Amino acid sequence: MLQITRDDLQPVLAVHQGTQALRGAVEGAGPPPRLLSVIARYIQFNSAFGPGLANLAGEIAARQGLFQDPEEVVRILADRAAEVAADFFYAAVDEFDDRATPWRDTHRTLAQATLKGMGSFFGYTPAQLNDVLHVNPATEDAMDLVWEGYGVGASLEEARLFRAMGFHTGSEILADQEFVVLDQTLRARRPDMVAALEKMKIPILGERHNAYYWVRIHTGVEAEHFDAALKGVNNALRFYAGREPVAMVKGWILEGFRTFADVQGEFMARLGEP
Template identity: 35%
Template structure:
C-alpha cells in the first residue's frame, strides 16, 4: 500500500478543527467557579477511562499471534503480536505511573490532585466533587473501553476489531494533544492566578504528594506533550501491524483503522455535547 500513516493522514479523516472548536466553546461557556470545577471533574472522569482502555487494547493485540507473522521463519518464532502491542503498551505504562514524581503517580491521581487543588483554591468546597455523575456521562465513559476493544467492529471479524481499536486509540491521542493544549491556554489566559497557585500547590493522595497542575502540564503540547509521543508510538505500531499482517488483509485492516479513528472523533463530539448540556446540573 502506498499510504503514509502520519498526522496529516489521520487529521484528514475528520473535521479536525471542529474538534478543537468544540473544546474551546465548551470552556468559553463555563460560568463561574462551580462550573469550572464541574467541567474538570467530568473531564477527569472521562479521561480516567483511557488507561484501562489502552491496557485492554494492548492485550487484544498481543493475543493475535496468528494475525501478525514474520515470513520466512519457523512458526514458533514468527509471531509479532507482542512486538506490535509494545508500541501501545508504552501509553498504558505512562498512564499508570508517569515517572515524573519519585513516588508512583498515575495520571488518574494527577487529575484528582488537580480537582482537589481547584476546589480548594476556587472556594467551591467538596460539594461539586461529591456529585453523582449524570447517566449520559456514565454511558459515554462506558464507550471508551468498547472502542478500545474494537467491539463496534467485532461482528466483522478479528482484523476489523483489532485495527478499529488501534484507530480509536490513535484518535484519542491525536485529539487529546490539541485538547489539553487548548485547556492549558484557556486556564493561563483566563485564570492566570489559579494556574500559578496550582503549580505551587501539592496535595496528599494514595500515600504521597502530587502536584496540582502536573496533569494539564504533562499532557499539553506546551509542557511534556505525552499525548503527541503516544500518538507517534501508536502510528509506528500501526505501521508494524500492517507490515506483518497478510497482504490479503491489508485493505481490510486499513479500513478498520480509519473507522476506529473516526469513531473516536464521534465519541469526542458526544462527550463535549453532554458536558455543555449538563454543565449546570
Template identity: 35%
Template structure:
C-alpha cells in the same frame, strides 16, 4: 521489506488521519465549551467530568495492548517457523508505552498515575474556589456514563467484532490514534484557556501539591504533561501508535491491508464522535 514499510506508512499517516475529521471544528467545540464555564462551580464540574472520562483511557489502552498481544495468528512475519514467527507482542509494545505512562509518569519520585494527577488537580481547584466536598460527590450524568463506557468498547474494537478479529484489532488501533491526536490539542487548548482566563487558578495549581495514595502529587501536572506546551506526552504516544499501526499492517496475515485500513479509519472516526459527545455534556 523497505518497500512494504513505505507502503504501510503511506496508507496510515498523520495527514491521512487528519483528513478523516474536521479538526478545526473539534478545536472550536473545545473552545466553545470552555467559554461557557463562567464561575468556579461550573469549571470544577467540567473538570470532574473531564477527569472521569480521561481516567478510563489507561484501562482502554491496556486492553488494546492485550488484544493485540494475544493475536498471534493475526500477526506473523514471513520466512520464520511457526513458533518464532508471531509479532503480536512486538506490535502491542508500541501501544503499551502509553499505558505505562498513564499508570506512572516516572517523573515524580512517588508513583504518580495520571488519574492521581487529575485527582490532585480537582482537590486543589475545589480549595481554590472555596467549594465544599459536595462538589466532588455529585453523581455522574447518564451522558458521561455512556461516553465512559464507550472508551473500553472503542479500545477493544467492539463495534467491529462481527467483521472478524482483524477488523476488531484495527478498529481499536484507530480509536487509540484518535484519542492521542485529539487529546494533545484539547489539553493544549485547556492550558491556553486557563492561563488566559484563570491565571490566579493556574498560579495556585502550579504552586500546590496534594497528598493522596501515599504520595505527593503536583496539581498542575495533569494539564502540564498532556499539553503540547508542556511535556506533550500525547504527541509521543501518537508517534508510537503510528509505528505500531505500520507494524500491524506489515505483519498482517493474509495481507488484506485495504480492509484493515478501513477498519482503522472507522475506529478513528468513532473516537472523534465520542469526543464530540463528551464536549456536549452540560453545554448550553
C-alpha cells in the same frame, strides 16, 4: 508497503469541532461550580482510556498467529504480536505510572489532585465538592463508548481489533490538541488559579501531588503517544498475516479513527451543559 500517514487522518481532523467545543465549554464556565463540573467531566472522560488501552495491548499481544514476520526463518520465533502491542502499551505505562515522578503516580491520581486543588482554590472543602460537582449523563455515555471502542469485555474479531487500534490512534492525536487548548484557556481565563495550582500540593495515598501537573504533562506526552500509536498501526499492517486484503485492514483502522472522532465530538459538544 501499505501504511497509514497523517494525510489519511486529515480529512477527519479538518472538519472535527471537538477541541473547539472544549475551549467553548471552559470559556463559558464562569461561576466556580460550573468550571469545576466541566473539569470533573473531562477528568472522568479521560479515566476511561487507561483500562481500554491496557486491554487492547493485551488483545494484540495474544494474537501471535495474526502478526508474523515473513523474513524470520524460524517459524516459532516469527511472531511479532508483542512488537505491535508494545507501541500501544507505551501510552498505558504512563497511565498507570507517570515516569517523571519519583513515586508511582497514575494519571488518574494526578487528575484527582488537579480537581481537588481547584476545589480548594475556590474555597471548597473536599466534602463540599460532593454537592458542587455534577457529572452529566453524556459523560457516562461517552465513557461507555470509549470502552466499547477499545473492546473492553468483548471477544474481538479481526475487524474490531483493528478498529480499536484506529480508535486509540484517534484518541491520542485529539488528546494532544485537547490539553494544549485546556492549558491555554485556563491560563488565559484564570491565571490566578493556574499560578496557585502550580504551587499547590495535594495529599493522596501518602504522597503530595502537584495540583497542575496532570494538565501540564499532557501538553507534551500525548504527541509522543500519537507517534507510538501511528508506529503501532503501521507495524500491524506490516506484520499482518490474516486472510483479508491489507487494504481492507487499513480501512478498518481508519473506521476506528473516525469513530473516536465522533465519540469525542459528541462528548465535547455537551461538556458545558448545565
